[in-house]
Amino acid sequence: MAYISQIEYEKASDEVKHQIDRQISENGRITNMKLTLLHSLPSYHALMEWYPLEKTIEQFLGERAVNFFCYAISTENDCLICSVFFRKILKDLNIDFNTFQFTEEEDILIRYGRAIVNDANHVPEEVFDELKKHWNEEQIVAITAFATIMIATNLINKILQVDLDDYLKAYTKD
Structure with missing residues (x-):
């Protein structure tokens, strides 16, 4: 409730x-x-502000990678609403996150999102090294800022125990 x-x-x-x-x-x-x-x-x-930042990073990451990034953050953060929201997007695209073959860029985004959630004070240096192979500093800052808004969204939903939207209920795990 x-x-x-x-x-x-x-x-x-x-x-x-x-x-x-x-x-x-x-x-x-x-x-x-x-x-x-x-x-x-x-x-x-x-x-x-999540939405304008999403459009910014979609320009260089692509929509699919952004969805993977959000899903990884939301599931790692154990946010029911956000994880189900992105599960719906992926299912509607016929993508099974658990078996999908990610590109190198998608894989590093997923690992970065999870690392931020797990311990923002100690994101491994090698993760940043890999990020820098694909994106410049401006892009990495935008990706990071977007992740923090995604996490804030997760926390709002979890802390206030916002009810799952009816249209998402069909996409909850069995």
Whole structure:
């Protein structure tokens, strides 16, 4: 059971209603996490920076690699909502993460995401050496910043025990 309620549209301020309407217009729905975050517009806006940063790193990583990166972070962080969200994306692409043959770049991203979650103070130097073989410092900073927003999203969902969205329930593990 969620610790924080979801914003009710009828009781929301005009700015919150605008954000809800925008999400539904752009995505066809608004997630439980976003309805929870909308209790605090600055918090909502901070975590919505995930989207422009996602577009930035997709330009040099590709969408599939970004999805693998997010899934690895979310599963390592044990975030039900985010891991199921990315499991849905992968299943819809007919990709089994556990048996997929990743490219070298995808593999290092997955290892980097997991290392950040496991111990951000001690990401192995060899991981950075491998990152630098594929991406420049600006790109590595963008990848890292994106990972931290992904982790923040994981933590919001876990700490506040945001309810799993109904449309994701079919994608939970058996």
